Amino acid sequence: MNRRKIIKTAALAGAAVGLSACKKSPQDNAACESGQSQPVIEWKMVTTWPKNFPGLGTGAEFLAKKINQMSGGRLQVKVYGANELVPAFEVFDAVSSGTAQMGHGAAYYWKGKVPEAQFFGAVPFGMNANEMNAWLYHGGGLELWQETYQPFGLKPMPAGQTGVQMGGWFNKEINSIEDIKGLVMRIPGLAGDVLARSGGTPQVLPGAELFTALQTGTIDATEWVGPYNDLAFGLHQAAQFYYYPGWHEPTACLEAMVNQAAFDALPEDLQVVVEMATMAANQNMLSEYMANNQRALDTLQKEHQVKMKAFPQDVLETFKHHAQAVMLELSQSSELAGRIHQSYFDFAAKTQSWLSVSEMAYLQAR
16 A cells, blocks of 8 residues: 555545534535435454454454444444354355455464465564564555455455464473474464474364363463463463463464455445554554553463463474475465565565664664
């Protein structure tokens, strides 16, 4: 999205908000009257998250609320948590088929249908949230994402960032790469492929099933997001060791996918409302995680005596080696995957140079 498009988008969004204000006072002028006469459009949003789950579920609610408000009530979105309308991992199909007009989830859940989608969810040892946003909005990433989903009748938009995640909860200590062999861990997407090459067994489970699976021994370890969400799920009651860093997800870029036909049927100003609301939701979620992760971590450490441990260096090095191989193989799986891979890593190389003299240098100095 270039600067001119952003300016146009902001102007149209302002017009939509202005129309909303008119709706509250229809006597002001004839334009308000005509705006008020427009029909109300109702959408369903299905999600992969438990209803109102902190950060993720509430992020979907935030997005729906902003669309409702910015449209002046002309576009009303009702949010359904996982399993309320469709199961968590059927969101993609539900929106593609038109069962729901909108979905909220993470792109790596659809790897079986669209392998290229994984680039837009989380790349092990890849870009962080700020880098990801820069690539999507100003580096051609969003256009590639839209091209990836176009055959399925979907329009994707970034709608949330978690920031760097934690490495996960384990029921045993990880002292070397040998401890990964035979480990059954809930870990989706590309990171699951990395774990498998390292000797582990990846599982993909929706969030609502993690606690029971970990507590009963169905899995030996799980990653989710970070302290804010992990505390809410009570994962500290099911596993003893809490590892960092989150090599597998330097951020999780969440998505709002919209049925393309439903989007095209909207008047232009409501299309812009949807686009601007997702941008607001994208930034709001990142801020929410930054504000709440440390508070939750304090609770985990001080009240629940959680043992935090860093992954050994040989484990991280092995994961990184396999991650590079996994990404290379994905890039060779299709012409589109090759273009996405090149765009992603070319952009990452450029931001790395800047980060070394900005963010990283500053944090070391501080």
